[in-house]
Amino acid sequence: MTALGSGVRAGRTTVVNWGRSASARPAEIVHARSVDEVVAVVRRARERGLPVKAIGAGHSFTDAALTDGVLLDVSAIDGVLAVDAARGRVVLGAGTNLHQLPALLAPHGLALANMGDIDRQTLAGATSTGTHGTGARFGGLATQLTAVTLVTAAGELLRVSESEHAELLPAVRLGIGALGVLVEVEVQCVPAYLLHAVERPAPFDEVLDGFLETAAANDHYEGYWWPSTATISTKTNTRLPADAPYRPLSALANWWEDEAMGSGALWLVSALGLAVPAVTPRINRLVASVYGNREFTAPSYEVFTSPRRVRFKEMEYALPAEALPAAVRELRRVIDERGWRISFPVELRVAAADENWLSTAYGRPSAYVAVHRYHREDHSAYFAAAEAILRAHDGRPHWGKLHTRTAADLAPAYPRFGDFLAVRDRLDPERVFANAYTRRVLGD
Ligand SMILES: Cc1cc2nc3c(=O)[nH]c(=O)nc-3n(C[C@H](O)[C@H](O)[C@H](O)COP(=O)(O)OP(=O)(O)OC[C@H]3O[C@@H](n4cnc5c(N)ncnc54)[C@H](O)[C@@H]3O)c2cc1C
Structure with missing residues (x-):
């Protein structure tokens, strides 16, 4: 086994991503220790006619970071x-x-x-x-x-x-x-700053009706809707100066939420749901009623991030912000109609408009809707239905998460798509950095 990013399993010939949703057999895996080494690797690969793909921590669900050419790990270029x-x-x-x-x-x-x-x-x-x-x-x-x-x-x-x-x-x-x-x-x-976190379960309609207003009124607002329930777990984080009173969770409370609920209960509902799908709605209702009901203040990075120990697959779309409530209601209707037992929550977030040409939030205030499925379950029908709904709302797929879009239908979704391709033609005319994913989403 070769040591790669934290999400990557690399056998002698096969590299697999964190979500176990993509794999490849690189001709060579190179761990560059310096910028000079990266330069040398790229020049050598080009001479040999091999493509090069840099990999990070292998946490993309798509095959964005994979190649059958030279897989280049730059994790030693850090600090x-x-x-x-x-x-x-x-x-x-x-x-x-x-x-x-x-x-x-x-x-x-x-x-x-x-x-x-x-x-x-x-x-x-x-x-x-x-x-x-x-x-x-x-x-x-x-x-x-x-x-x-x-x-x-x-x-x-x-x-x-x-x-x-x-x-x-x-x-x-x-x-x-x-x-x-x-x-x-x-x-x-x-x-550096602290975040005052308030996490509360709330009724589905109440959260969706006020989602955009609440998001606008607070620094960082998000929701997790548990399918088969009428509950959305909300998280509202308010920025405070670094010298504000620090009120962290006790080690036990932290363990309960992140490990017992966030990982243990999620694993249980996923594994049980796989064996006996009929129990999923009941467990979801139980989890939704006890998960995420707390208030604390801690350094920003501790509040923003959590461990994710249960592997899953994910698709996420960015929508024009105002489309979120209708899209989530359509998703709920489809899940209920098809009788799907989904053990993972649907995640709802927002972002400001920005100016990066391929940003999912390019030029428009955006809301994100993410669907997840336990990695051992078949995600295809659920994700296909979700993608149809999110796409109909003028959605743009997250580049690191599962989707089926191609260059032909992505180009109209990004006003500067052509400009991006022109930069690629200028910087990489021979497509040294191409792989199956870039060929699909950007074209040859
Ligand atoms: C559990 C989990 C939680 C996640 N949570 C979020 C979230 O909250 N928000 C969100 O937006 N996404 C989230 N993601 C998605 C994740 O952030 C992205 O897929 C991200 O790209 C992964 O980073 P990575 O370092 O693993 O990169 P990789 O997946 O290894 O690579 C991603 C892309 O970057 C390229 N790349 C890597 N290194 C370089 C380099 N040195 N030079 C040029 N290109 C390079 C690769 O070629 C590839 O195209 C999550 C994923 C997982 C598995």
């Missing part, structure tokens, strides 16, 4: 490389895992402005697929990058920043691995 304390900007190795950041940024009193719900990904991998959290005033990780350095297909270093090749920034911050190998990223951080 802080430079700090601009006055502007709160930090240059980090692109292979840095998000879970390393609290310790790396603490000496500078800094933190990420927003995060998704886990911290296992690498900076490069997370930004490349448009990883996001929730917050109507906040964008995903890619919006927090002010510069990136990449190794291009020619084996040259290209730094893109607000003053160098600035026209490329909206493309390279979120490039699905198609424009080059990211080796450094500069992150616009914010002063």
Whole structure:
């Protein structure tokens, strides 16, 4: 076995992602220790006519990070490389895992402005697929990058920043691995802060009717609807200065929510549901009534992220924000009509409009609807039905999560799609960084 990212299982010849939803047999796996090594690997692969694909922590559900050519692991290119304390900007190795950041940024009193719900990904991998959290005033990780350095297909270093090749920034911050190998990223951080978290179950209609208003009125708002129930577990996080009173959960309360409920109960309902699907609605109702009813204050990264020990598959779509209530109601109707027993919640989040060309939130305030299924269950009918609904609401699929879209139907969904392809033609005319996924979603 080869050590790769935390989500990846790599046998002698086969690499499998975290969700066990994609695998590949690379011709070669290379662990680059330095930027020079990345340059050498790209040049050598090109000479041999082999494609190169950088992999992060293997947490994409799609085959975005896989190849039958040279699989390039840059996780050793990590840590802080430079700090601009006055502007709160930090240059980090692109292979840095998000879970390393609290310790790396603490000496500078800094933190990420927003995060998704886990911290296992690498900076490069997370930004490349448009990883996001929730917050109507906040964008995903890619919006927090002010510069990136990449190794291009020619084996040259290209730094893109607000003053160098600035026209490329909206493309390279979120490039699905198609424009080059990211080796450094500069992150616009914010002063470290606490989050006051209030988690409450609430009635389905009440939450959906007020979702956008509540999201607009709070820093970070999200919901988890448990299928077969009329309950949505809500999370409302309010930003507080770092010196505000700290009221963390006790170790026991934390264990109960994250391990016993978040992992143990979820595993139980998934495993039981697989064997006896009829019990799922009853367990969902039980979990929905006891899960997520607490209030605490802790450092931002502890509140944003949780461990995810039960493997699942996921599809997520970004919709124009105002479409969320109708779309979720349609999804509920379909699940009920088909009698599906779904053990995992449907996750509801929001993000501000942003300017990265392939961002799912490009040019419009967005709401995210994510469906999940235990990894051992067949997700295909459920995800197909959800995708039909979300697509009809002008949805854009998360690049790292399962979907069936192709370049032909994605192009009309992204006003700057053609500009992105033009940058790819310029930086990688021979498609050194192509794989099956980029061919599907971007074309040849
Ligand atoms: C349990 C779980 C929870 C998740 N939660 C969220 C969430 O809250 N919000 C959200 O938006 N997403 C979420 N995701 C999706 C995840 O954030 C994305 O799929 C992300 O891309 C994974 O990062 P990674 O480091 O594992 O990258 P990988 O999956 O390994 O790679 C992703 C892409 O980045 C490219 N890439 C990697 N490294 C480089 C590099 N150095 N240079 C150029 N390209 C590179 C790869 O080629 C690939 O195209 C979750 C996934 C899982 C499994």
